[in-house]
Every structure is written in C-alpha cells, then in structure tokens.
Amino acid sequence: MESILRPFIHKVTGVCSLKASPIEKTFKGGYCFKPFKGEIENRVVNIPIPKTVIIPLRQGYGEEVPAVVKVGANVKAGTVLGRDDSSISTPVICSVSGVVKDIRTILLSNGETKAVVVESDGRSSFEAMPRDYTDYRNAGADQIELMLYEGGLTALGEWGLPTRYNTGAVAPNAVKRIIITAVPTEPFVMTNQVLLSNSLRRFAIGCEILRTFYRPESMHLAMSGKDQMLVQKMRAELTELKVIVHEVSRKHPQAFSEVVTETCLDIKVPDRGRAIDMGVLVIDAQVVLHVHDAIVEGKPLIERIVALGGGAYSGPCAATVRIGTMIKDIVDGSIREGIEPRIVLNSSLTGPKIIDHSVPVDRTVYAVIALEEFRERPFMHFVRPGADYDSNSNSFLGRITGLFKRSDTNLGGELRACISCGYCEEVCPRDLMPHYLSKCINADFPEEAETVRIFGCIECGLCSYVCPSKIPLMDDIIKGKRIIIAEEEEFRKRVEAAEEERKLSEKEESAEENETENA
Amino acid sequence: MLRILRILLDKAHEVIEGNERLRRIVPLINATDAFFFGPSEVTESAPHIRDRMDVKRYMTLVIIGLMPAVVLSLHFFGWVALRTIIVSYIFGGTVEVIFACVRREPINEGFLVTGMLFPLTLPATTPWWVVAFGIVAGVTLGKEIFGGTGKNFFNPALIGRLTIFLTFPLLVAQPDVWPHNAAEQGYSGFSTYETGRISVDTYTGATPLTARKNVVRGELDEDVLPAKRDLFLGRIRGSLGEPCSLALILGGLFIILVRVASWRIVLSCILTGGVFTLIMNRFGPIGEGGLPVFADPVYTLFSGGYMLGAFFMATDPVSAPINKGAKWFYGALIGFSTVIIRSIAGFPEGMMFSILLANIFSPLMEQIATGIRYRREAVRA
Numbered sequence: 001m002e003s004i005l006r007p008f009i010h011k012v013t014g015v016c017s018l019k020a021s022p023i024e025k026t027f028k029g030g031y032c033f034k035p036f037k038g039e040i041e042n043r044v045v046n047i048p049i050p051k052t053v054i055i056p057l058r059q060g061y062g063e064e065v066p067a068v069v070k071v072g073a074n075v076k077a078g079t080v081l082g083r084d085d086s087s088i089s090t091p092v093i094c095s096v097s098g099v100v101k102d103i104r105t106i107l108l109s110n111g112e113t114k115a116v117v118v119e120s121d122g123r124s125s126f127e128a129m130p131r132d133y134t135d136y137r138n139a140g141a142d143q144i145e146l147m148l149y150e151g152g153l154t155a156l157g158e159w160g161l162p163t164r165y166n167t168g169a170v171a172p173n174a175v176k177r178i179i180i181t182a183v184p185t186e187p188f189v190m191t192n193q194v195l196l197s198n199s200l201r202r203f204a205i206g207c208e209i210l211r212t213f214y215r216p217e218s219m220h221l222a223m224s225g226k227d228q229m230l231v232q233k234m235r236a237e238l239t240e241l242k243v244i245v246h247e248v249s250r251k252h253p254q255a256f257s258e259v260v261t262e263t264c265l266d267i268k269v270p271d272r273g274r275a276i277d278m279g280v281l282v283i284d285a286q287v288v289l290h291v292h293d294a295i296v297e298g299k300p301l302i303e304r305i306v307a308l309g310g311g312a313y314s315g316p317c318a319a320t321v322r323i324g325t326m327i328k329d330i331v332d333g334s335i336r337e338g339i340e341p342r343i344v345l346n347s348s349l350t351g352p353k354i355i356d357h358s359v360p361v362d363r364t365v366y367a368v369i370a371l372e373e374f375r376e377r378p379f380m381h382f383v384r385p386g387a388d389y390d391s392n393s394n395s396f397l398g399r400i401t402g403l404f405k406r407s408d409t410n411l412g413g414e415l416r417a418c419i420s421c422g423y424c425e426e427v428c429p430r431d432l433m434p435h436y437l438s439k440c441i442n443a444d445f446p447e448e449a450e451t452v453r454i455f456g457c458i459e460c461g462l463c464s465y466v467c468p469s470k471i472p473l474m475d476d477i478i479k480g481k482r483i484i485i486a487e488e489e490e491f492r493k494r495v496e497a498a499e500e501e502r503k504l505s506e507k508e509e510s511a512e513e514n515e516t517e518n519a
Numbered sequence: 520m521l522r523i524l525r526i527l528l529d530k531a532h533e534v535i536e537g538n539e540r541l542r543r544i545v546p547l548i549n550a551t552d553a554f555f556f557g558p559s560e561v562t563e564s565a566p567h568i569r570d571r572m573d574v575k576r577y578m579t580l581v582i583i584g585l586m587p588a589v590v591l592s593l594h595f596f597g598w599v600a601l602r603t604i605i606v607s608y609i610f611g612g613t614v615e616v617i618f619a620c621v622r623r624e625p626i627n628e629g630f631l632v633t634g635m636l637f638p639l640t641l642p643a644t645t646p647w648w649v650v651a652f653g654i655v656a657g658v659t660l661g662k663e664i665f666g667g668t669g670k671n672f673f674n675p676a677l678i679g680r681l682t683i684f685l686t687f688p689l690l691v692a693q694p695d696v697w698p699h700n701a702a703e704q705g706y707s708g709f710s711t712y713e714t715g716r717i718s719v720d721t722y723t724g725a726t727p728l729t730a731r732k733n734v735v736r737g738e739l740d741e742d743v744l745p746a747k748r749d750l751f752l753g754r755i756r757g758s759l760g761e762p763c764s765l766a767l768i769l770g771g772l773f774i775i776l777v778r779v780a781s782w783r784i785v786l787s788c789i790l791t792g793g794v795f796t797l798i799m800n801r802f803g804p805i806g807e808g809g810l811p812v813f814a815d816p817v818y819t820l821f822s823g824g825y826m827l828g829a830f831f832m833a834t835d836p837v838s839a840p841i842n843k844g845a846k847w848f849y850g851a852l853i854g855f856s857t858v859i860i861r862s863i864a865g866f867p868e869g870m871m872f873s874i875l876l877a878n879i880f881s882p883l884m885e886q887i888a889t890g891i892r893y894r895r896e897a898v899r900a
Contacts, residue, residue, distance in 0.1 A: 036568075187568065342567065349566040371568065373561050379521055381557030382575035389571040395580055395777040396571060406571075409561040413573020414553060414625060417669030421577065422781070422841040433889070435841065452893055461566040468572045469669070475564055 023247055024225050025263045029429040030251030031462050034390045034398065036187045036407040038311035038371075042194055044318045049120055053096050053324030054106060057082040058113040059362035060155030062089035062167065067116055073100045077322075078127035078300045080150065081116045088166050090155035095302040095323040096120035097127075108359055109345060109352035115360070118324070128298035136209060136296045144213045144295055145172070151300040153290050155363060157283045158257055159276040169276050176279030178210060179220045180243075180288055181260055185252040187348055187407060188309025188369045190286070192223065192230055194318045195305060199289055202296075204237045206288035209295050211241065214281070219243045220264050221285075224250045251429075252349065253460035257282035259429050271455040286366065301363055308334065310348070311407040312341040312370035321361060321368075328357040330368055340373040342409050349461035350474075374408030381412075392423055392466040416469040424463035424473055430456045434463035434473040441480035446487065449480050457481070528552050546619040550626035577779055578628040584774035585635055585831065587766035592759040596643040600759050603638040606647045611637070611654035618663045629668030629837070633658060636676035636831060639760025640824060640871070641683070649687055656682035673878045674835050677871050684871070726757050727822040728867035731814060735806030750821040757823065764821040771830025780834035783843060787850030788829040793820055796858045803862075813862045825857065828870035838878045842888035849884055852877045 058064035065082035069075060076097040083091040098120035106115045129147055133139045139147075145163045148154050154167035162168030162175055182192050196203055211219060221238065223231055225247035235245050246264045248254050254263065257275040260282060261267050269275050275282050286305060293299040302323060309316045314336045321330060327343055335341045343354040346367050361368065378384065386396035390405035398405055424434040432453055440449035454477060463473040531548050535541045553575075562569055592600045611634045619626040637654050645653075657679020662671040727750065733739040751764050760767070774780040799813035806812050819825065824832075833839065833853050840849050853873045860869025 342561075344565075344567050347565075348568050351565060351567075353564070353567065369567075375559040375561060377556035377559050379556060380554075381571075382573065382579050386571060391570050391572045393570075393572045393577075393778045395576055395779065407568055409567050410569075410571075411558055411560040411562055412569050412571040413575060414558055414560070416574045416625070416627060417667065419574060419577070419629070419669050419836050420839070420841050421779075421836045423572075425841060433841070436889070452889065465566045465568070466570045466572070468570070468574050468577050470569070470573065472564065474566070 026249035027263050031427045032251045033187050034405050037404040038309055038316045038407050040307045040309040040316045047319050047321045050325050050329040053118050054115045054360040055324040056113045056115045056362055057092050060364040061160030062155050063087045064113050065089045067103050069100050071100050076127040077302050090167050093152040093300045097123050131298050141213050151294040153301050156287045175214045175281045176217050178216045179282045181255045182223045182285040183255040185254045189367050190307040200237050202292045206292035207243050209291050221245045222248045222260050222264050256458050258458050307367040310370040312372045323363045324360045326358050326360050341370045342373050344369040372408040374410040413470050423466040427462040427466050432456050438473045438476040441476045446484045454480050543620050546626050547616050575628045578631045580777050580779045581632045584770035587770045588760045591763045591766045599643045603650050606650045607638040607654045608634045610651040611658045614655050614658045627668040633675045637679050640680045640758050642758050653679040653683040674832050674838050732867045734808045735810050737808035747817050760827050764826045767826040783846040784834050784850040785829050787847045788854045791851040791854030792858050823868045824870040832874050840881045840885040845884040845888040849877050
C-alpha cells in the first residue's frame with residue numbers, strides 16, 4: 001500500500017528521494033533538482049595544455065601574493081610563482097612549463113589581481129616536490145604540512161586548510177572535526193561516479209594523510225546515497241580508517257558547510273558564524289585526492305578535474321584542466337552550433353557570469369558551466385504542459401516525466417509584486433523568510449531585517465530560483481547584508497573617533513592639572 | 520498564423536510607442552503580447568537558471584481548478600452564467616487596465632482569478648449592471664487602492680460581493696435561483712433562462728441555508744430541506760458556483776496537487792467547521808422548529824459557499840498568511856466563524872464574512888507567528 005502511495009506523496013509534498021534509505025540524513029527546506037539537459041556524462045577528457053596560461057596571484061582563500069619570478073624566467077610546472085609567508089596566503093604554483101611572458105593586472109569575477117602570464121612549451125611533465133620518505137606512511141605531520149603549503153593546496157576549501165604557515169582562518173589545532181563532502185546537489189556539477197569511482201584507494205589514502213596531519217576527533221564523509229554501490233565500496237574502504245560515512249540527501253544546498261555541519265554532526269552554525277570557528281573543517285572530496293597526489297606522488301596543485309556541464313555543451317563531461325587555462329581554451333569548440341552561450345563559473349545558482357572569455361580558471365574552480373541564452377518566446381507559455389520543465393510547484397508535467405529538463409537562462413516569466421505564495425520560505429534551508437527580508441530591504445528597514453535573521457542567509461540562491469514573481473530575492477538579501485555591514489562599520493568608526501577624542505581631552509586635562517600642580 | 524500574430528503585435532507596438540497620446544496604453548499592448556508569447560528576458564544575475572513557474576501560470580491554474588464548477592454552472596444556469604462571467608471580465612478587466620495605464624505598471628494576472636471567482640459568488644438572477652458594479656467596486660476597493668495584486672489585504676472578489684450585498688441586499692441575499700422543482704420538471708440546463716420566460720413557480724423556494732434557517736425558526740416544514748446526496752452532487756439552489764460541491768472539491772484538489780493552494784488552510788477550514796458544527800449539532804441548542812440550531816457537518820460543508828470559499832477564496836495567497844502555523848489558525852478562524860454566523864447570526868450564509876474577517880486578522884497572525892519564531896530563535900542562540 002505504502003509503495004503505491006509513495007509516488008503520490010512525493011508529488012504532493014515534494015519530498016526528495018523516493019527510495020530514501022532510512023539512514024539518509026537530511027535537513028529542513030532545500031530543493032532537489034531534477035536532472036537537467038547537459039548534466040555531465042561519465043567520462044573525463046583532457047583539455048590540451050594551452051599555449052598561454054594566466055595564473056592569478058590571488059587564488060582561493062588568502063591574500064594576493066607578490067610574484068617571485070621575473071619576466072623572461074624559465075619556469076616548470078610546479079615552480080612557485082608567488083609567495084608571501086607573512087600574510088594569510090598560500091604560494092601560487094605554475095601549472096605549465098615554459099617562459100614567463102608578462103606580469104599584469106587582470107580583472108576576475110572577485111576583483112582585480114596581479115597575474116603571471118606563462119607561455120607554455122607544451123610539455124605535460126611537472127616538477128615533483130622533494131620528499132625525504134619513500135612511503136607516505138612515514139611522512140611526518142611537519143613534512144605533510146610543508147608539502148600542502150608549498151604544493152598550493154592550502155588555499156582550497158571555503159576558509160582554507162589551516163596550517164602553521166598562516167593559510168586558513170584558524171590555527172591548525174583548532175580543527176576538531178573534518179567533513180568531506182561528496183554531494184553533487186546542483187545541476188551540472190561533478191558526479192561522484194566520475195570523481196571517486198576509480199579513485200577509492202587514492203581517496204582513502206588522502207583521508208589517512210589528513211588524519212595524520214590534523215589528528216581530528218572524528219572524520220566524516222557526507223555522501224549522496226544515490227549510488228548505493230559506490231557508498232558500499234566507500235564504506236568498505238573507509239571503515240578501517242574510522243571515517244564515518246553519512247548518507248545525506250541530494251537536496252541543494254546540502255554541500256554548504258553550514259548545512260552539512262548541521263546534518264552530519266548536529267552542530268548548529270550560528271548566523272554570521274562559520275563552520276570553521278566551530279572546529280569543523282569542511283572540504284570537497286577532490287581536495288582529498290589532491291592531498292593524496294601531493295603527499296604520495298609529490299604532485300603540486302597544477303590541474304583539477306572540472307565539470308563541463310550545461311545545456312550549451314555539445315558533449316558535457318568532466319575534464320582535466322591546468323590551472324590558469326583561459327575559459328575560451330576550455331569551452332571553444334565544445335559549444336553547440338548556433339547558440340549563444342553564457343559561461344558561469346562553479347555554480348549555476350550562485351556562480352558569477354563570465355563575460356570576458358580570456359580570464360583564467362583558478363585553483364578553486366570545479367565547474368565551468370555553459371548555459372544557453374534562450375530568448376525565444378514560446379507561444380502561450382503559461383498553459384503549456386511543460387513536460388521538460390523543472391519546477392518547485394507541481395504545475396508542469398515535467399514533475400512526473402523522466403525527461404531531462406530544459407536548462408537555459410530564460411527568466412520564464414515577468415517581474416511581478418510578491419504574491420506571498422510562500423515557496424521561498426518553503427525551500428529556505430536556514431528557515432528564513434526571504435520574501436520578508438527582501439521587503440524589509442527594499443523598504444529600507446535594515447534593523448528589522450537584522451531581527452529576522454538576515455545574516456542567517458547562506459546565499460544558496462534557492463529563493464530566487466523558485467520565486468514565481470521572479471523577484472531577485474538573493475540579490476536583495478546580499479544587498480541588505482552589505483548595507484548593514486557598512487552601517488556597522490561606520491558606527492564602529494564613529495565610536496572609535498569619539499573614544500580617541502575622549503582620551504585626547506583627558507590627556508589635556510591631566511596635562512593642565514600637572515601644570516597647575518607644578519605652578 | 521503565429522507569424523501573422525507576431526507581425527500584428529510588433530506593428531501595434533510600433534504605432535503605440537510612436538504616438539504621444541497612445542503611449543499611455545503601453546501596458547495593455549505589453550500584456551497582450553505577453554499573453555501570446557512567453558518572456559524573452561534572461562536572468563541578469565545568479566541564479567542563472569530559474570524555475571519556470573510564473574504568476575501567469577499560477578493564476579491560470581486556479582482558473583483551471585475552477586473549470587469543473589464553471590462548466591456545471593453553465594449546465595445548470597445556461598447562458599445567464601456565461602453572461603455574468605463575461606460582464607465580470609469585461610468591466611473588471613477595464614478597471615485593471617485603467618489602473619495599470621495610469622500607474623504605468625504592467626497589468627497583473629491576479630485579476631484573471633478575481634474576474635472568475637466573483638461571478639461564481641452571485642445568483643444567476645443578478646442583473647448585468649449589478650455584476651458590473653460589483654466587480655468594479657471589488658477590483659478598485661479590494662485591490663487597486665492598496666496598490667494592486669500582491670499588496671491587497673482582502674480578497675477582491677469578496678469585497679465586490681460584499682459591496683453588492685450591502686447596496687443591493689435584495690438581489691443577493693436571497694439567491695433563490697435554482698428552479699424550485701426543476702428535477703420534477705425534467706429541467707436540463709440551457710432551457711429556462713434562455714427563453715426568458717421564467718415562471719413564477721420556478722422562482723420560489725430558498726437556498727438550503729435559508730430554508731434551514733426557516734425550519735429552525737419553525738416557519739417551514741422539514742421536508743423543504745434538500746437531500747444530502749443532492750447537496751453533494753449539486754441539485755440545490757445557490758450562487759453560480761455553489762450548486763455542486765463535488766465539482767469544487769475536484770477542482771480544489773487539483774490546485775492543491777499543483778501546490779498553488781495551501782492544503783493547510785483548506786484542511787483546517789474544513790476540519791474546524793466540520794468538528795465544531797458536529798459538536799454543536801449534538802449538544803447545542805434546539806430551534807423552535809425542533810431542529811438543532813447548528814446543522815450537521817455534511818449539511819454545513821456541502822451547502823452554500825463553503826467549498827468554494829475553503830478551496831478557492833481562503834487560499835488566495837495574497838490575503839492569507841504565509842507562515843505555516845498561521846495558516847492553520849487562519850483556516851480555523853474561517854471555519855469557526857462561518858458556522859457561528861450561519862447558525863446564530865441573522866444571515867443564512869457566513870463564508871464571505873468569515874473570509875474577510877480572517878483577511879483582517881491575517882497580517883496580525885503573520886506578525887505573531889514571526890514574533891514567536893524569532894524570539895524562540897533568539898533564546899536558542
């Protein structure tokens with residue numbers, strides 16, 4: 001009986017996984033995307049080493065580092081291009097061998113930075129980092145720490161990997177628990193199948209190394225339970241290492257550090273707080289593979305596996321990409337004929353739009369998404385059954401058909417006033433009221449927005465995604481946060497100035513007193 | 520065909536935008552254009568992909584949900600029902616367009632639902648000019664003076680109905696429209712009103728609710744009350760949308776399934792009304808006519824506008840609260856006060872008053888719910 005009813009319940013309530021195993025952990029809110037057209041296929045291609053790479057000197061967590069090479073210098077893949085041991089930063093590694101052509105300022109989606117332009121000689125070899133051990137098991141924590149630092153790995157993760165070299169947001173001994181996420185929840189991102197199915201051993205060794213270095217109280221792997229075979233294999237591989245494997249839901253934003261911490265460890269990350277401050281280091285599964293490569297093979301962080309997904313690709317797949325490769329070298333030739341692509345970095349929900357295709361990818365990139373700019377106007381779109389549309393409501397046939405869903409940039413409707421449908425509140429993983437926050441900000445009531453937890457927002461983009469009135473809710477909330485932070489900053493400055501003045505006048509007074517005493 | 524339409528629309532755009540005086544009606548042509556052709560806008564910032572649900576579809580789905588009831592009302596009342604609906608759309612639409620043009624805002628789709636719901640609350644005998652007056656008042660007072668769809672406190676259709684109720688009480692308060700003995704006459708749909716010759720006989724008789732009120736007072740015999748099966752299947756007198764509860768339930772379930780209406784409000788409204796009336800029916804006062812003052816649940820739920828109100832009016836997202844807890848209270852308030860008004864107050868029907876009453880309380884409920892939610896959060900943090 002239950003099995004008959006289940007699909008029905010699923011359709012009505014929108015409960016995510018039909019075959020949800022009882023051990024699957026989940027969270028309130030969130031949204032499970034149906035497979036879109038352009039999800040990556042199960043293969044990894046090699047993007048050929050480009051003629052020119054541009055390597056930004058600020059990549060990932062940390063500040064920009066000064067260049068330590070000169071124009072004209074011969075470099076190898078693995079050579080350190082920039083390094084500053086005093087600031088919170090990680091060395092920047094050259095990803096190809098060749099000649100430094102230029103050091104110039106470029107504009108990335110997260111601001112300006114200096115970058116080293118290297119003309120490559122086409123060789124794929126790299127300079128292995130020196131090791132004084134033959135077996136990784138003999139490597140000491142200090143050695144591991146140094147290699148992670150010099151290999152350029154410590155800039156990965158949301159808040160960096162903490163080491164003694166000032167690379168993360170906290171000290172390395174503050175890391176009490178490590179959560180590794182392997183939860184592809186967003187459309188077009190890397191699947192576990194591609195990333196992990198052939199590298200279980202490497203992954204396990206990577207975990208072991210991290211354990212040797214950080215000595216955490218516990219290690220956890222959050223994995224989507226979709227591919228049970230892989231989960232079982234992973235369990236078998238990791239039980240010995242005492243890494244706890246959690247099966248988690250496939251709802252977005254399960255992989256966000258705030259959410260995954262609560263799901264797996266039941267630790268609530270407070271508003272304005274960071275998981276890392278609670279002693280929880282959240283890293284992506286690919287970082288663990290990089291750790292393995294660095295320590296076991298001595299391979300610095302010079303290339304990554306990047307998902308090339310999205311409806312605009314003719315054959316979406318995963319690709320090995322050298323860091324610093326320009327977007328155009330990655331996407332050119334693989335876009336379908338006759339369409340206008342929009343390139344988005346990392347996430348179709350939160351990532352930046354790339355307009356200038358000659359910008360490079362940095363070491364934090366995990367997806368280069370190409371979406372179709374869809375400006376055609378379908379006839380009577382609001383009464384179409386929509387067998388290939390994904391929707392939070394059940395108003396499209398696409399909810400019950402198994403077709404791959406359309407994935408283009410069309411807004412799908414016109415901007416309207418909020419009709420209080422409550423969809424945004426329903427999907428919010430942090431239990432906020434995005435509609436109300438947006439109204440507060442647009443009506444210029446930042447205090448009220450703060451009372452209703454505007455800083456609880458983790459910017460997952462789901463509210464904007466589901467809004468039928470097409471209100472840019474996430475943009476409004478981000479704007480609101482900025483306004484509040486700016487106000488606080490100003491207030492702080494004013495208080496400081498007042499304090500200064502008070503001190504100054506006190507001093508004068510005491511000086512006067514002294515004078516009178518002396519007199 | 521499509522291409523011709525496209526060319527025509529482009530031409531219209533050109534003419535209107537080129538003409539200084541005509542530029543006022545740009546919203547109208549834009550709305551027409553957007554009606555036929557989907558939007559060409561693409562997302563500007565993240566998220567780059569969007570859910571395809573939009574307000575047009577949202578409102579269209581409510582209309583689709585109303586279709587069973589509309590078709591049945593056409594069947595029962597014939598062309599007069601169609602006339603009422605058309606009049607409502609024409610006059611209400613004009614008001615909406617005028618306001619949009621004056622404000623230079625896009626025309627909002629919310630009107631599509633109002634224009635359909637409003638006639639369904641009216642008796643078929645309502646003269647067309649009353650219908651026109653009602654919808655103009657409803658759209659203006661219920662919605663536009665607050666700033667349009669999304670900013671209104673009340674359900675515009677009910678404000679329209681209330682206006683008529685207060686200005687032309689005799690026309691609306693006694694919707695004795697369903698031919699009294701039609702079943703015996705072999706009445707079928709498009710006959711009586713079409714000919715324009717309505718015999719006095721067919722006019723007499725009251726709606727189940729009025730009838731019951733009279734029976735309770737001891738003014739009428741119990742045998743004037745309709746059978747329960749008739750209540751459910753729709754062989755009763757009432758407004759255009761009221762006769763068949765089954766059609767309304769089917770349509771209502773549809774809009775709940777597509778997640779346009781909130782099942783919480785509907786369930787809470789029906790449960791509260793049902794349970795409360797059941798208790799009062801068993802243990803409550805008995806009228807002079809020997810019948811309990813409070814009707815039994817089946818009679819309460821399937822007569823009058825209860826189903827129409829619960830499924831289609833109370834679930835209007837704009838005037839209902841968003842918070843889930845508040846939704847339960849909102850539905851409960853509607854169910855509770857409907858039963859009270861129907862049994863104790865002088866009016867035979869109370870759905871309209873209850874929903875408007877709950878509309879008034881909806882922002883308050885929302886505020887209390889928000890307060891509870893964030894105070895609790897603050898304590899926990």
